[in-house]
Amino acid sequence: MLPMNGAESLVRTLLAGGVDTCFANPGTSEMHFVAALDKVEGMRCILGMAEGVVTGCADGYARMAGKPAATLLHCGPGFANGIANVHNARRAHSPMVNIVGDQASYHRPYDAPLTADTEGLARAASHWVRTSVSSASVGADGAAAVQAANTAPGRIATLILPADVSWNEGGAAAAPLPVPARPTVAMDALRATAQVLRGGEPAMLILYGQALSEAGLVAANRIAHFTGAKLRTPTQVSRMARGRGRVPVDRIPYLVDRALKELAGTRQVILVGAKPPTAFFAYPGKPSLLSPPDAVIRVLAGPEQDAIAALESLADELGAPKCPPIPEGAIKPQVLRGTFEPEAFAVTLAALLPENCIVAEDAVTSGRALFAPTFNAAPMDWLQNTGGAIGHAFPCATGAALACPGRKVVCLQADGAGMYSLQSLWTQARERLDVVNVVFANRVYRILYGELVATGAKPGRASNELFDLGHPELDWVKLAAGMGVEATRVETLEGFADVFASACDRRGPFLIEFRI
Numbered sequence: 001m002l003p004m005n006g007a008e009s010l011v012r013t014l015l016a017g018g019v020d021t022c023f024a025n026p027g028t029s030e031m032h033f034v035a036a037l038d039k040v041e042g043m044r045c046i047l048g049m050a051e052g053v054v055t056g057c058a059d060g061y062a063r064m065a066g067k068p069a070a071t072l073l074h075c076g077p078g079f080a081n082g083i084a085n086v087h088n089a090r091r092a093h094s095p096m097v098n099i100v101g102d103q104a105s106y107h108r109p110y111d112a113p114l115t116a117d118t119e120g121l122a123r124a125a126s127h128w129v130r131t132s133v134s135s136a137s138v139g140a141d142g143a144a145a146v147q148a149a150n151t152a153p154g155r156i157a158t159l160i161l162p163a164d165v166s167w168n169e170g171g172a173a174a175a176p177l178p179v180p181a182r183p184t185v186a187m188d189a190l191r192a193t194a195q196v197l198r199g200g201e202p203a204m205l206i207l208y209g210q211a212l213s214e215a216g217l218v219a220a221n222r223i224a225h226f227t228g229a230k231l232r233t234p235t236q237v238s239r240m241a242r243g244r245g246r247v248p249v250d251r252i253p254y255l256v257d258r259a260l261k262e263l264a265g266t267r268q269v270i271l272v273g274a275k276p277p278t279a280f281f282a283y284p285g286k287p288s289l290l291s292p293p294d295a296v297i298r299v300l301a302g303p304e305q306d307a308i309a310a311l312e313s314l315a316d317e318l319g320a321p322k323c324p325p326i327p328e329g330a331i332k333p334q335v336l337r338g339t340f341e342p343e344a345f346a347v348t349l350a351a352l353l354p355e356n357c358i359v360a361e362d363a364v365t366s367g368r369a370l371f372a373p374t375f376n377a378a379p380m381d382w383l384q385n386t387g388g389a390i391g392h393a394f395p396c397a398t399g400a401a402l403a404c405p406g407r408k409v410v411c412l413q414a415d416g417a418g419m420y421s422l423q424s425l426w427t428q429a430r431e432r433l434d435v436v437n438v439v440f441a442n443r444v445y446r447i448l449y450g451e452l453v454a455t456g457a458k459p460g461r462a463s464n465e466l467f468d469l470g471h472p473e474l475d476w477v478k479l480a481a482g483m484g485v486e487a488t489r490v491e492t493l494e495g496f497a498d499v500f501a502s503a504c505d506r507r508g509p510f511l512i513e514f515r516i
């Protein structure tokens, strides 16, 4: 093989490891990596016009492709700009390989303007961080990064690439490193959980990650049907198989009082890839933990373990029937009329979602009622903002569309949150992605009024100014048009139904501003 520089060895290593998509926003320190992308065939490169778009796309891509994309980011500040959606990806257990170009090693002591504590920033958001020290080792570093990202349950790997390490000759592409299999759940843990369920105390299984795949849900349904245990998801799911024919599992409500009510009386909480049920925030006088203080919390499967096998083995251990009926959701999808109201919108959307679509949702208060009414929608996959850093649905939908070119993507985005990453629309237009974006334009940070009251305060002049998005009004039709995405405004559910149905019938990105 001809001699190659560090950057080329890294691109070849990534490709050998199955990483063939790179979301990027490069700068000078990444020029040799970009030149290597020009030279080596096979890496799909997608420009994101803000780092939060780049990292949010990589998250959406990973959730749907089941493998990492690479990101290409510029120095400490570029990585820092992308951290919020790296954080969301981390909470979703999405695998991700961040390549962060940085100052040449000998240039660092001069403290040039973009010099920053890149490693420190990377460490704050990544499971695995390494700075490559020589061209000869970059290939091996890249292979280790891919291995780390692919290690269950899915990890954030960040490789910092000083410019001279990138451009110096002596690079050697590395073969993929083996990825450890998901550890299985020990028989003792299965038997102990079966014992608890046989005891008949009110139990709740909280399912996350793998457990929310179709196979995981089917196994969980066997257990629930046989023992009477309730099934729930955390408030936000990374990816869940939903719709007709799928096991209808509701989520733990966001509002603490409602969540406490849901979990009241539960004596046994069984975690399957999930964390203990915890409120998003502490509020004066309210508990952090949502399960009753006298409930016992047990782990059936940790996030990195094989949750599907654990659920299946537990169902077998209990002697649960193989194919119990799958419960049906209670609410019938239908197009309703009138102005926006969260539940009526959900019932209407359920009637319209295309078969096998992907829904990316960061709809905040407008999305609170979406789960139960969409149990009887067409079968689809549902992705949510798992880390609570808002501005996630636009880029997540964009990355998901790149991962699954044959599937319609429906993006449900609150307007305030949407302003964090609206540049994703430009990427959707540029890549001609099949995404129908719905923006809930209430022109206010509505949720923050509820949070203000929940913390014991009252709205006043400052809060009204800080939560208002209406002066000037955002015009989403013009914002979308300015980025090459066709858009329409609707003000009623029936108007929405018409436009949404025709947007789903055509290909390419579209945006619907739903005025609330």
Ligand SMILES: Cc1ncc(C[n+]2csc(CCOP(=O)(O)OP(=O)(O)O)c2C)c(N)n1
Pocket: 084, 363, 364, 365, 366, 388, 389, 390, 414, 415, 416, 417, 418, 442, 444, 445, 446, 447, 448
């Ligand atoms: C990165 C980040 N910044 C700020 C917040 C705090 N925050 C949570 S919700 C919200 C406003 C959401 O408003 P909008 O998206 O318009 O939805 P609505 O409440 O109107 O439904 C803000 C600012 C956050 N969660 N994440």
